[in-house]
Amino acid sequence: MTRALIAEDEPILAATLAKTLQGLWPELEIVATAPNGLVAVELGLALRPDILFLDIRMPGQTGLEAAEELAERWEGPQAFPHIVFVTAFDDYAVEAFERAAVDYVLKPVSSGRLGKTVERLRGLVDAQRMPAVDVAGAESLGQLLGQLQALLPAAVATERLSVVRAAVGNVVRMIPVADVVYFQAVDKYVNVVTAESEALIRVPLKDLLPQLDPAQFRQVSRNMVVNMVCVTSAGRDDLGKVTLNLRGRTDKPRVSPVYAHLFRQM
Amino acid sequence: MSSSLSSYIPVPRSRLRRLVDDLPLAIVVGLLLGLVISLILGRRAGFFENLLVSVMIGIVAYTLVTGVRLLFWDHANWGWRQWAPFVLVVIGAAPVAHFVGLHLSGWMLGVPLPPLSSYPSDERFRLIAFTLIGTTLAVILGMYRDSLRRTRDEHAAARLRAEVVERQALQAQLRLMQAQIEPHMLFNTLANLQGLIALDPDRASEMLDQLIQYLRATLSVSRSETTTLEQEFAAMQAYLGLMGVRMGERLAYRLELPPDLRTARLPTMLLQPLVENAIVHGLEPKVEGGEVLVRASAVGDSIEIEVRDTGLGIRPGQVSSRRGGGVGVSTTRERLEVLYGARAAITLLPAEPQGTLARLTLPLEITA
Numbered sequence: 001m002t003r004a005l006i007a008e009d010e011p012i013l014a015a016t017l018a019k020t021l022q023g024l025w026p027e028l029e030i031v032a033t034a035p036n037g038l039v040a041v042e043l044g045l046a047l048r049p050d051i052l053f054l055d056i057r058m059p060g061q062t063g064l065e066a067a068e069e070l071a072e073r074w075e076g077p078q079a080f081p082h083i084v085f086v087t088a089f090d091d092y093a094v095e096a097f098e099r100a101a102v103d104y105v106l107k108p109v110s111s112g113r114l115g116k117t118v119e120r121l122r123g124l125v126d127a128q129r130m131p132a133v134d135v136a137g138a139e140s141l142g143q144l145l146g147q148l149q150a151l152l153p154a155a156v157a158t159e160r161l162s163v164v165r166a167a168v169g170n171v172v173r174m175i176p177v178a179d180v181v182y183f184q185a186v187d188k189y190v191n192v193v194t195a196e197s198e199a200l201i202r203v204p205l206k207d208l209l210p211q212l213d214p215a216q217f218r219q220v221s222r223n224m225v226v227n228m229v230c231v232t233s234a235g236r237d238d239l240g241k242v243t244l245n246l247r248g249r250t251d252k253p254r255v256s257p258v259y260a261h262l263f264r265q266m
Numbered sequence: 267m268s269s270s271l272s273s274y275i276p277v278p279r280s281r282l283r284r285l286v287d288d289l290p291l292a293i294v295v296g297l298l299l300g301l302v303i304s305l306i307l308g309r310r311a312g313f314f315e316n317l318l319v320s321v322m323i324g325i326v327a328y329t330l331v332t333g334v335r336l337l338f339w340d341h342a343n344w345g346w347r348q349w350a351p352f353v354l355v356v357i358g359a360a361p362v363a364h365f366v367g368l369h370l371s372g373w374m375l376g377v378p379l380p381p382l383s384s385y386p387s388d389e390r391f392r393l394i395a396f397t398l399i400g401t402t403l404a405v406i407l408g409m410y411r412d413s414l415r416r417t418r419d420e421h422a423a424a425r426l427r428a429e430v431v432e433r434q435a436l437q438a439q440l441r442l443m444q445a446q447i448e449p450h451m452l453f454n455t456l457a458n459l460q461g462l463i464a465l466d467p468d469r470a471s472e473m474l475d476q477l478i479q480y481l482r483a484t485l486s487v488s489r490s491e492t493t494t495l496e497q498e499f500a501a502m503q504a505y506l507g508l509m510g511v512r513m514g515e516r517l518a519y520r521l522e523l524p525p526d527l528r529t530a531r532l533p534t535m536l537l538q539p540l541v542e543n544a545i546v547h548g549l550e551p552k553v554e555g556g557e558v559l560v561r562a563s564a565v566g567d568s569i570e571i572e573v574r575d576t577g578l579g580i581r582p583g584q585v586s587s588r589r590g591g592g593v594g595v596s597t598t599r600e601r602l603e604v605l606y607g608a609r610a611a612i613t614l615l616p617a618e619p620q621g622t623l624a625r626l627t628l629p630l631e632i633t634a
Contacts, residue, residue: 010454011514016461036553057450059516060553088453108457 002125005049006033007040007066008086009058013107017053017086020111024118037061044070049081050125056087063087072222072256075239082124084117161211164192166199173199181230181246182253183208185223195230195248220244221256234263281336288332288408289325295404296324299396315375322374323367327401330359332408356405360398364390367397433604437491440601445484445535448546458512473511479504484538494633495562495569496528498537502560505538509545516555517545527562530569531631533605539594540573540624548577548622556621569630576621580614595624602628 004021008014014033021028031047034040038060044052052070054063061069067083074080085104087093097104103121105114164175175192184191185205192199209217209225220226230247234255237243242255242263255263300320304313334355339348372379455477462470483501499521506519537560544558556576563570595614602610610628617623 009516010458010512012458012461012465012511013454015465016457019464038553057550059551059555088457089449107453108460 001027001029002051002122003029003031003047003049004051004053005031005040005044005047005081006053007037007043007058007063008033008053008055009035010055011035013055017109020109020114021118024111024115025122028118037063037066040066041069041073044081045073048078050128051121052081052083054083054085056085056093068256068258069222071258074257079128082121084121159211160213161208164199164201166192166201168199173197175199177212178227181227181249183217183225184253193249218259218262220259220262221254224253226253231263281340284412285329285332285336288411289328291408291411292324292328292404293321295328295400295407296321299324299400303393303396315371315377318375319368319371322371323363323397324400324404326367326370327359327363327397328404328408330363331356331401331405335405356401357398360401361394363401364394364397437601437604440597440604441491441533441535443597445538447481447484454512455508462511469511473508476504476507476511480508484535490534492531493534494528495523495530495532498532498534499523499560499562502537502541505541506545506558509550513550513555516552517549518555518557520557520559522559522561524563527564527569527632529633530562530564531633532569532628533601536598536601536626536628537571537573539598540571540626543594543624544573544575544577544622548575548579552578564630565627567630569628571626571628573624573626574617574621576617579616579621598626 002025006014006017008017014035018030018033021030028051031049032043034043037058040052040054040058040063041061044066052067054067056063058066063085071080083103085093085097085102086107086109087104088107094104094106103117105117161177164177164180166173166175175194175197179194180192181195182193183205184193186200188202188204189200190203190205190208192201205223205225209219212225216228217225218228226244226246230249231244232247233245234242235245235252237252237254241257242260243252244255244263245252297317297320300317303320304316335352339352344352369379455473459470459473459477462473480501483497483504503521506517506521510517510519541558541560549556549558559572559574561572561574563572595612599612602612606629610626612627613625615623615625
C-alpha cells in the first residue's frame with residue numbers, strides 16, 4: 001500500500017486535496033495532514049510516507065525548507081519520499097519548478113492535472129518496489145536534492161564582511177573572517193568557530209551568508225557554513241553520511257546530502 | 267474634476283483694477299510730454315503749471331481711451347472691426363482730453379480760463395495734436411504691457427493646471443498601487459471555494475458572496491476617491507470573512523465601528539492595506555495564528571483607526587524591506603501627505619503583549 005502525507009495550512013484545501021486524490025487513486029492511503037512546515041517534517045520522519053504533498057507558503061517553515069530539513073534528517077534504508085509541491089499562482093516558484101524539473105501542482109487543483117501527477121507517481125512507486133532499482137532510488141534522491149537547492153532563495157550580494165565583531169563578556173572581540181573555520185546556527189544566534197575559540201553573534205545565518213565570499217565559505221548543511229580552506233578531508237561515517245575533517249578542530253561536522261556534491265572527487 | 271481644477275486657477279483682475287494699475291504709466295507719459303513742451307518749445311507760462319496741465323491731460327486721455335477699450339473690446343485677438351473704431355476713439359479723445367485737462371488744472375490752480383467760444387486757436391490745435399501723439403504712445407505702451415501680462419497669466423495658469431493634474435495622477439497611481447489584488451490571495455481563495463462547493467455548498471455560496479463584496483470594494487477604487495467608513499468596514503468584514511474560511515481556527519477577528527462614524531468620509535484604500543498587512547505579515551505566517559481587531563473612534567476633530575493584531579510583530583529590518591509592511595505603509599504615508607499634509611498620520615507600533623498596532627489619524631469629515 002502506498003502512503004502519502006499532505007502538508008497544507010488551509011484546512012479546506014487539505015481536505016479537498018485528500019478527497020481528490022482518493023478519487024484518482026483509491027489504493028493511496030493518506031496517513032496524515034500537517035498544518036504547517038514544522039509539523040510536516042516531524043510527521044514525515046515519524047510516519048515515513050512514500051509521497052509528500054508540500055504546500056509552499058506555510059507558517060513556521062515553507063514547503064521548500066521543510067523538504068530540505070527532511071532530506072537532511074532522513075536516515076535508514078527506506079527511499080526518500082517523492083515530493084510534489086503545491087502552490088497557488090506564484091511566478092517565481094512556478095518558473096523555478098519548471099527549471100528544476102520538480103513535480104508540482106497549482107491551486108486551484110484541476111483533477112486532470114493531478115491525474116497526470118498521480119500517473120507518474122504510480123510509475124515511480126512501482127519501479128521502486130522492484131529490488132533491482134533500489135540503488136537508482138537513492139540516486140534519484142540526490143538528484144532531487146540538487147534540484148531543491150536550485151529552488152532555495154539565492155543569496156543577494158551585499159558588502160563583504162572582513163571582521164566579525166563578537167561580544168564576549170563585556171569585551172568585543174574582533175575576529176578576522178579568514179580565521180573562521182565555520183559558522184554554525186544555534187537558535188537565534190550564530191556560533192563563530194575558529195581553531196582556538198568560539199563566540200556567539202546575534203546575526204541569523206541567512207543574513208550572514210550573503211556577506212561572505214561564496215568561493216571560500218560554503219553552506220554544507222542548513223545550519224552550517226564552512227571555510228573551504230580549512231577542510232582537510234571528507235569521509236563517511238557509519239551511517240554513510242559525509243563528514244568533514246577541519247584544520248585545528250577535532251569535531252567532525254556532517255554534510256547535508258543536499259550539499260554532498262561539494263565533496264565528491266573531481 | 268473640473269470644479270476642483272478651477273479652484274487652482276487665479277481669478278482675473280477686475281477692469282477697474284487694471285485701469286488703475288496702468289495710471290502711473292499715463293502720468294509718466296504726461297510728465298515727459300510736459301517737459302518736452304516746456305524745454306524744447308519754450309512756453310512762456312510757469313514750468314510747474316505746464317507739467318500739471320500736461321499730467322492732467324494725460325490722465326484724462328488715458329482714462330477715456332483705456333476705459334472704452336476695457337469696456338467694449340476687452341479680449342486678446344483684434345481684427346479691423348476692433349481697430350477701426352478704436353483709432354476713432356483715440357483721435358476723438360485728444361481734443362476732449364485737452365479741454366477737460368486744461369480746465370481741471372485751471373480749476374486746481376485757480377487760474378481763469380478762456381470760454382469755450384474762444385477755445386479754438388492755432389496754438390491749441392498744435393497742442394491737441396501733441397496730445398494725440400502722447401495718447402497714441404501711451405496706448406501702444408499700455409497694450410504691449412497688457413499682452414505681456416496676459417501671456418504671463420496664461421503661463422502661470424498652465425503651470426498650475428499641470429501641477430494639479432500631476433498631483434491627481436499621483437493620487438490615482440498610489441491608490442491603484444494599493445488596490446492591487448495579490449494573485450496568490452485570489453487563487454488560494456478560489457481553491458478554497460472549489461473545495462467548499464464539493465464539501466459544503468452552503469458555505470461555498472456564503473464565501474462567494476464575500477469574495478464578490480471584496481472584489482467590488484477593491485476593484486472599484488480606481489473610479490472613486492473617497493468612501494465612507496461603513497463601506498470600508500463592510501469590505502474589511504468580507505476580506506476577514508474570506509481569510510477566516512481559509513485559515514479556519516487560526517484566525518479570529520473583530521470590527522468595531524461606532525454608529526455616529528458610519529458616514530465619516532475617508533479616501534479609498536487606506537484601511538484595507540493595513541488589515542491585509544496584519545493578516546499577510548502578522549497572522550498567516552504564525553503557526554498558532556491569532557486575532558485582528560479593527561476599531562474606529564472619534565478623537566476631537568479627528569478619526570482614529572486602529573488595526574491591532576497578535577501576530578509575529580515587527581521584526582528588525584522588516585519595515586524597510588519590500589516584503590514587509592514597507593510598500594503598504596509607505597504608500598499610505600505618501601498618500602496622506604499629498605491629501606492632508608500634517609493633518610494626518612500613520613504610525614506602526616509593536617502591540618502588547620505581541621503583534622503589531624497600526625494607527626491611522628485623519629481629519630473627521632462627516633457627510634449627511
